[in-house]
Amino acid sequence: MTYSNIGDGFLAVTWSLSNLKFSWSDSFGDHSIDGPDLSRSASGSAPLLPDDQARTYHLESGAYDILPELPDSPYVALSLAADVTISSKGIETLRHAEIGGNAVPSDSDLYLDPSDEDDLFVPCNLGSGDDLVYSLGELTTYQDFTVTSYLVVDVGINAGLIPVPHDAISFATPTFELGSSSKSFNISAPGMSFNLGEVLPNNIPPTAVTEDEYFGSEGTAITFDGSLSKSVCGVIPTLKWEFSDGGVEYGAKPKHTFEAPGMFTGLLTATDMTGLTATKTFTIEVDNLKPTANAGPDMSTKWGIPVTLSGSGWNPGTYQQSMLDYAWDFGDGTPSASGGPKVNHVYDLPGTYDAELTVTDPGGLYDKDMASVVVQKRDTQIGYFGPLSSSSSQMIPLKAVLKDEFGIPLGGRLVEFTIWHETLGILQTATAKTDNNGVAIANLKLKIKAGNYWITTRWNPISGSMDDQKYTRCDTNNGFKVGKK
Structure with missing residues (x-):
């Protein structure tokens, strides 16, 4: 076959x-x-x-x-x-x-x-x-x-x-x-x-492909995706991203940060190697985030002396940074202060206070932080300026000056003068109130025999009094010699 x-x-x-x-x-x-x-x-x-x-x-x-x-x-x-x-x-x-x-x-x-x-x-x-x-x-x-x-x-x-x-x-x-x-x-x-x-x-433009909506928060980078954009030229077209906040980014998956909350728009432009273009619009919803308050370090001061509270506020987006509102509550019952993160305040009494800083953004979101302020008593000092020697049976003027640690005279305080001996103990005392200059003068007739003694000048606030709350006690010792008639 x-x-x-x-x-x-x-x-x-x-x-x-x-x-x-x-x-x-x-x-x-x-x-x-x-x-x-x-x-x-x-x-x-x-x-x-x-x-x-x-x-x-x-x-x-x-x-x-x-x-x-x-x-x-x-x-x-x-x-x-x-x-x-x-x-x-x-x-x-x-x-x-x-x-x-x-x-x-x-x-x-x-x-x-x-x-x-x-x-x-x-x-x-x-x-x-x-x-x-x-x-x-x-x-x-x-x-x-x-x-x-x-x-x-x-x-x-x-x-x-x-x-x-x-x-x-x-x-x-x-x-x-x-x-x-x-x-x-x-x-x-x-x-x-x-x-x-x-x-x-080539007469076939590329395609610009991205999401219709994006969501994020102020101050936080948002990732955009145009990787599905195509061109008949066989390679992904050049991608340019323009945002209504003025920002510009490039690439298939760029990141962009919006410094303010609100609604924004974007425009994606795809350009192929022959210069043909295509565009796609989209929206971005940016949430407002609350600021962060920092009341600064804990502080220590004396009563009546201004203390500087150095707080700060930080907003996630820089746009509202300069618009932050600052309010202080000093914790001592005095009216709150506003106007800035750094303030001076005077505490009238010793104690420990919580100074609270509230930072609020234009959208009403806020944050609080506290700093501890320790207010201390003022130290006092007393100086003896009377005679350091005299004859027995003489009338002598005992003189002292009472001031606080800042040199402010303490008037109207009772100062005690004591003459004493290491062996014989207290022999004579006298008291006098200070005048407006903090000077106290007591006249004392000596009733002790000739010898070497000590004279102690002392101010001791009355227990429970306002002075006791605000000042420390003080004294000073000086040698005192009594001669024969």
């Missing part, structure tokens, strides 16, 4: 048969006849299409009469048939393209069937106006053939006149499968090139 291509789109099948023998029985008995060696052929349309499809074509030869053609006598006609199944494969080749002599990256292995397209990507940076030369390398394909052959027998009566004129009559057409065979054919053709003409400039 052989088969060959006999023309464009046609297939021929040739059969060679030998040792044929036919036997049959009828009312006249059993019969047999030896058939001749035969060579028969058939052809039909069977185009080779590289489309990855399988097609079956039926071919059948003309009939060969085995018995003589006698009128009104039996006939046996023999023909051969074939079902040819062709499984087509696509065309394989290597594609190469050039623009103005510059290769288009990159060469591609193609597997083509009639419905395929080659998506040739032409980079936007290759010069427009140059010709595009499209080249295909050697074209190759192969076809799988399967041929199944059949013997078709037609048995009947030849045309005649008995009992009336008639045409040939067929009684039966039994068909016998003779077998199948398969074969593959490789087909190739030389490559070719096509000048597809001038390359036109």
